[in-house]
Amino acid sequence: MSSTTDARPARRLAVTGALTAALTALAVYGVFFVAPEDADQGIIQKIFYFHVAIAIASLVAFGVACIAGIAYLRTRQVRFDEVSSASVAIGLGMSVLVVITGSIWAKASWGTWWVWTDPRLVTFLIVLLLYAAYFVLRSSAEGERRYRYAAIYSVAAFASVPLSFYSVRVARSFVHPVVFTQSGANMPNSMLIWFVVSQVAVLGIFLTVLQLELLQRRADSALRRVKARLEAAA
Amino acid sequence: MKRFGERRAVDRVDVCLDEGECLAVLGPNGAGKSTLLRMLATLLRPDAGELSVCGRRLPDEAVRARALIGYLGHDPMVYLDLTARQNLELYADLYGVPDARERVDDALDRVGLLARSFDLVRTFSRGMAQRLGLARVLLHEPRLLLLDEPYAGLDAAGAHLLDAVLADASRARGVVIVTHEVERGVALAGRLLVLRAGRAVLSEPTGPIDGAAFRTRYEELVA
C-alpha cells in the first residue's frame, strides 16, 4: 500500500504550488504596476490579461480531460478518470470566471453587463452548459459506467468547443464584417510580456489545483479501502 | 473477476468446459451466477483475469465469439411489435444464417409456434414468448448455449422442449445453465459449479451424484 505513504505527490504539489504562487504574485504586480495603461479603457483593460489567460487555461483543462478520457477508455484505469473529472471541474470553474470577467469588461467597454457580439464570451457560455452537462451525466450513471460515459462525453464535448467558437464567430462575421481589435494580437512588447507571464501563472494555478484535487481524492479512496477492509474483517 | 463499484461480483472463478459438456451453475441469489453468464455472453467485460469462449479470446475477438454463442436470459429478447416470424428472420439476418426461410420455419415448428408465426409477439403468453426465445437462441446452431434460469418463463410444453434440446447430445454443443433448482441442475449437467458471494465453492464433475444427497451438501456449502 505504498500509495498512502508515498510522499512524492505531496512533494510535487509543494513545488508546483510554490512556483505558481511566485508567478502569480509576479503577474499581478506586473499587470497592475508595470504594464502601461491602455489609452482608451484605462485600468479595466487590465482584466483582459487574466480574462484571456483563464480562458486559454480552461481550454487546456478541457483538453487534458479529453486526453485523460481517451486514456481511460484504452486502459480502463480509474486514475485517468480521476484526472479527467478533476480537469473538467477546474475548467468549468475557470469558465465561470471567464464569463464573469468578460461581463465586467463588457460593462466597461460597452456599458451593458452582457453582449452577444463577443464570440469569446458567447462561446464560453456554451462551454459552461456543455460541461455542466458532464456532471449531470456523471450523476446519472454508477460505477464503471460512470467513468466510461464521462470519458466518451469528455471527448465529444471537447470537439464541440472549437465548433461552437467557429459557428459563433462565423455568424458574427456575416452580420458585422468588421474584424474585432479588442484583443489586439499586435500588442506592444511591454504588454505582451506581462500577458505571457500571467498566462503561465494561470496555467500553474490549473496544475496546482489539479494536483491538489487528485491528492485529496486518492487519500479519500485509500481511506475508504481501509475502512472496507476493517469492516470485512470484523 | 468482475467488479461493480467496490463489490466483487465474481472473483477468482476458474471454469473450464469441453465441447459437448453441460455445466450447471448453482448458488443462492446474488452469488454472481448471472454476472458470470453475462461475461461469457460478451455482455460484460471482466475487470481482471482471462476469458475465452469457443477458443476466442475476449474482449478482443468478441464479434467472432458472438456468432458461436446463444444466450437466453430471463427475457425472450424478441420485439413485441413484430410477428414471431419477423423476429426470427431478423435474428437469422443478424447471425448470417444460411437458408433463412427454411431454418425459421423449422425453428418455429420445433417450438410449436408455426401456427402463430404471423401473429404479433405482443399477443403471445409468457410461455409462448419464452418458447420463441428458445427458437431464437437455437436458430444459428450455436456451439455454446448460455441459459439463465431458462425454465423460469417456460410453460409445460416449453419445458419438455428444453429437456429434449439439452438431452440432444448429438449436437456436440457446450451448455452452461444457471439455475436455482438444485436437483434439476444435478440431473442435467456433467459438471457442477457452485457459487457463493462471487466465489466458487465447488467445482467438480457430477458423476453418479444423487440429487437428494447432494441437496444437503449444497445447503451446507451456501449457508
Added chain:
Amino acid sequence: MVLFAILAMLIFQFAFGSRLGDLTPFAGGILWATLALTAVLGVGRSWVPEREQRVLDGILTAPVPRLVLLVSKAGAIYAYLLAVEIVAVPLLTLFFVRGQAPVDVALVAVVCLLANVGIAILGSLLACLALFARARELLLPVLFLPSMLPVVIAAAGATHAVLGGTNDLAEYRGYCLFLAVYAVIFGLVAYATYDHVFDD
C-alpha cells in the same frame, strides 16, 4: 412528431408574430429551433423498442459490430428528421416567408440534408449514454442541446441567407461548409468511441 413540429412553429408565431407582423427575417431561426426540439424527441425515441421490450441483450450478443449498430440508429434518426422536414419546410415558407422562389426551397433542402448528418451522428452516440439513466427524458436534452448549438447557429444562418430576403449565397456556402465539417468531426468522435459505449 410532425404534429409537434407544427405546434412548435405555432408557438413561435404566437410568441413573436403578433407584435412583429412580418417574420420573414426569423424564418430560418424558427425552422431550426423547431427542428432542434423535434430532434431531441426523435433521438429520445430511438432506443425505445430495445429498451422497453428488453431486446437489447439479444442485439448485443449477436455478431453485429457495434459500429453497425450506431450507424443504423443514426440512419433511423436521419430518416425521422427528413420525414419531419418534408412537412415542416413547406409549412414554414407558407406561414412565415413572403416572396420566395422555388429554388430557395431546394437550397433549404440541402441545408437539411447536411445538418441532419451531424444531428444523427451526435444523437445516436448521446442516446446510448442516456439509455440506462433513470431520468433519461431530462438527461438527453441536457446532453444533446449544448452540442447541437453550432448546428442550430449554422443551419439557421444558412436558411436565413436563402429565405430571409437577402439571398446571400456566399454566406449560404459558408454555413453549409461548416455543417459538413461538423458532420465529419462528430463522425470521427463517434468512430473513436463507438466500441466503448456498450462495453460494460
